[in-house]
Amino acid sequence: MKITRIETFLVPPRWLFCRIETDDGLVGWGEPVVEGRAEVVRAAVEVFAEYLIGQDPLRIQDHWQVLTKAGFYRDGPVLSSAVAGIDQALWDIAGKAYDAPVHALLGGPVRDLIRVYAWVGGDEPDELADGIAAQVEAGFTAVKLNACGRMSPIASSAEVDAVVARAAAARECLGPDRDFALDCHGRFTPATARRVLPELAPFRPLFVEEPVLPEHQHALASLVEASPVPLATGERIYGRAGFLPVLQAGTAVVQPDLSHAGGISEVTRIASLADTFGALFAPHCPLGPIALAASLQVGFATPNLLIQEQSLGIHYNKDADLLSYVVDPEPFRFVDGHAVRGQQPGLGVTVDEAAVRAADRDAAHKWRNPVWRHPDGTLAEW
Numbered sequence: 416m417k418i419t420r421i422e423t424f425l426v427p428p429r430w431l432f433c434r435i436e437t438d439d440g441l442v443g444w445g446e447p448v449v450e451g452r453a454e455v456v457r458a459a460v461e462v463f464a465e466y467l468i469g470q471d472p473l474r475i476q477d478h479w480q481v482l483t484k485a486g487f488y489r490d491g492p493v494l495s496s497a498v499a500g501i502d503q504a505l506w507d508i509a510g511k512a513y514d515a516p517v518h519a520l521l522g523g524p525v526r527d528l529i530r531v532y533a534w535v536g537g538d539e540p541d542e543l544a545d546g547i548a549a550q551v552e553a554g555f556t557a558v559k560l561n562a563c564g565r566m567s568p569i570a571s572s573a574e575v576d577a578v579v580a581r582a583a584a585a586r587e588c589l590g591p592d593r594d595f596a597l598d599c600h601g602r603f604t605p606a607t608a609r610r611v612l613p614e615l616a617p618f619r620p621l622f623v624e625e626p627v628l629p630e631h632q633h634a635l636a637s638l639v640e641a642s643p644v645p646l647a648t649g650e651r652i653y654g655r656a657g658f659l660p661v662l663q664a665g666t667a668v669v670q671p672d673l674s675h676a677g678g679i680s681e682v683t684r685i686a687s688l689a690d691t692f693g694a695l696f697a698p699h700c701p702l703g704p705i706a707l708a709a710s711l712q713v714g715f716a717t718p719n720l721l722i723q724e725q726s727l728g729i730h731y732n733k734d735a736d737l738l739s740y741v742v743d744p745e746p747f748r749f750v751d752g753h754a755v756r757g758q759q760p761g762l763g764v765t766v767d768e769a770a771v772r773a774a775d776r777d778a779a780h781k782w783r784n785p786v787w788r789h790p791d792g793t794l795a796e797w
């Protein structure tokens with residue numbers, strides 16, 4: 416079997432899909448994207464396609480080696496995300512070639528259900544209560560919310576109070592048996608993180624995510640020391656080598672993104688590395704159906720999985736949502752807040768190719784993240 420064609424599709428709300436076709440007629444799908452830089456990743460996939468056309472798609476590990484290591488200059492979000500989407504598509508083809516779901520090829524299932532969480536996007540504690548109630552009503556047992564908006568370099572007393580109020584409101588709405596996580600989006604400086612994290616402990620969040628930027632991860636060990644709240648990070652870390660210092664710092668939960676961190680091949684290795692530290696694995700996935708399907712396949716075969724993010728109804732999903740490009744929504748029909756293991760071959764998702772081609776042709780997006788500024792005009796972390 417040989418790879419004969421590689422195409423990419425820029426589709427709303429902010430995604431890039433990749434389709435790999437073989438001379439046997441098998442087709443695999445992947446989602447190679449950096450949110451806000453989709454066109455750049457598309458160009459990287461086109462460069463990698465020069466090598467892949469004519470190759471045997473089943474030599475996944477060897478292709479991963481060549482794409483990540485045969486170039487003298489390597490790594491970074493763009494190249495790692497291009498490899499990630501290609502890798503997902505190759506595993507999809509392998510599953511179809513062997514007539515097995517990817518989790519079976521990864522060693523077989525270790526669980527039949529994966530707990531998933533839903534996003535709650537309200538900005539005020541009042542709206543938060545309504546948003547949480549709606550997700551509980553939909554069956555979810557865990558939610559995630561942003562901890563804050565724009566933050567001063569050292570959080571003011573009022574800013575600290577606002578974060579604490581959100582945690583308190585979430586705990587009150589959810590009661591003791593459900594969970595919430597707070598996403599800081601790298602908006603805290605280490606000083607602010609040291610100030611805020613201990614105050615969140617009484618509300619027992621499942622984890623607090625990205626308390627500081629990846630470039631400040633050398634501060635993580637001191638934050639772990641400063642607070643009993645489990646810390647999570649990883650959506651902006653792109654491979655095993657990047658996760659090692661984060662794990663050595665005592666991070667409780669690693670969050671590699673299947674579309675950024677080298678795909679199924681590398682994320683399974685990151686999960687294993689985390690396991691040697693007793694750390695848990697919770698793949699980042701605010702993306703589309705192919706990235707989520709890849710995440711779930713890994714999760715079904717990974718013992719130290721904690722929980723899975725998913726984007727149904729997330730605040731980013733304008734003009735299209737998780738189910739807009741799939742023929743069958745079944746893999747994403749959550750039962751009591753859990754994804755259910757299926758037996759479909761490959762990634763287990765059937766892409767609506769006509770819808771994808773039409774969206775790329777008629778509605779290709781130019782999504783960019785907002786640029787935030789502080790009141791004095793300086794750039795603020797979004």
Ligand SMILES: [Mg+2]
Binds near residue numbers: 600624625
């Ligand atoms: Mg996040």
